[in-house]
Amino acid sequence: MLTRVRAGSCTVSGVSVGGVYTSLHVPEFDVIFDIGIAPRSFVGASRLLISHGHADHVGSLGSLIGLRGLARLPAPTVYLPEEIRSDVAEAVAALSRTQRRPLEVPFVSMVPGVDVACGDLWLRPFRTLHSVPSLGYAFVRKVQKLKDEFLALPGSEIVARKSAGLELFRQEERVELAYVTDSLIDVLDQQPWLFGAKVLILECTFVDQSKSRADAREKMHVHLDEIIERADAFANEALVLMHFSQSHQPSEVRRVLAERLPARLRETVVPFLPERGNWPG
Numbered sequence: 207m208l209t210r211v212r213a214g215s216c217t218v219s220g221v222s223v224g225g226v227y228t229s230l231h232v233p234e235f236d237v238i239f240d241i242g243i244a245p246r247s248f249v250g251a252s253r254l255l256i257s258h259g260h261a262d263h264v265g266s267l268g269s270l271i272g273l274r275g276l277a278r279l280p281a282p283t284v285y286l287p288e289e290i291r292s293d294v295a296e297a298v299a300a301l302s303r304t305q306r307r308p309l310e311v312p313f314v315s316m317v318p319g320v321d322v323a324c325g326d327l328w329l330r331p332f333r334t335l336h337s338v339p340s341l342g343y344a345f346v347r348k349v350q351k352l353k354d355e356f357l358a359l360p361g362s363e364i365v366a367r368k369s370a371g372l373e374l375f376r377q378e379e380r381v382e383l384a385y386v387t388d389s390l391i392d393v394l395d396q397q398p399w400l401f402g403a404k405v406l407i408l409e410c411t412f413v414d415q416s417k418s419r420a421d422a423r424e425k426m427h428v429h430l431d432e433i434i435e436r437a438d439a440f441a442n443e444a445l446v447l448m449h450f451s452q453s454h455q456p457s458e459v460r461r462v463l464a465e466r467l468p469a470r471l472r473e474t475v476v477p478f479l480p481e482r483g484n485w486p487g
Contacts, residue, residue, distance in 0.1 A: 209478055211477075242262040244273060287340065319331075334386060335393050337426050342393065387449055406445050409448060447476070463477055
């Protein structure tokens with residue numbers, strides 16, 4: 207049932223069908239992106255990032271909490287847009303009442319531009335462009351690098367200058383993984399650093415002219431045409447395309463991507479699709 211692909215140094219598993227359910231697990235980052243469905247294999251992840259409040263992205267939160275309870279694990283830490291925290295918390299409270307037991311869920315409200323520490327990485331939320339409040343997420347590594355003008359200095363001189371209070375280092379950021387779903391593609395133009403993420407997971411709901419670019423924009427989703435016209439901008443090691451419309455069969459999506467993607471994108475695009483057969487469910 208689950209799709210599993212390798213994208214650079216990441217394993218991405220789960221399900222993503224536009225308008226039906228999206229839930230992706232990346233074990234290397236101990237994270238689940240959205241929870242439209244709750245597979246048992248996701249139970250070990252301690253972090254859940256919710257992009258927005260539509261049911262196909264958040265509707266199985268209760269199931270995930272229950273599965274972790276069966277495994278004697280606490281609820282995951284749930285990161286979500288600040289605007290929907292109270293609504294989601296209220297839904298969990300209602301579920302607690304129906305089950306006659308408390309469900310303790312740690313919620314973290316996320317605000318664009320405010321990074322949150324996650325182990326040795328930083329979790330960066332950024333505004334995406336959908337019909338409801340929505341966020342994308344990136345895992346960023348912040349590294350201190352010696353400024354170029356000091357590279358030739360011996361170690362003792364560097365120590366001496368540091369002790370004297372001189373600013374010797376600059377901070378370098380490396381975007382290890384980024385996730386963008388249910389959004390106008392304009393978010394990439396507004397956040398051009400996403401083009402340089404090592405691994406970028408990006409929605410691509412419509413792939414041919416059965417739905418035009420205008421149709422996609424009206425629904426606030428991405429069309430393959432819009433990705434192709436930005437082909438030269440993508441510098442990712444891996445670009446995972448997902449959230450395809452169920453109006454396209456997986457085999458059809460593979461064919462269209464093979465026919466239409468420019469050569470430089472074919473080298474990096476990883477279609478998040480079942481190997482064979484229809485969409486799960």
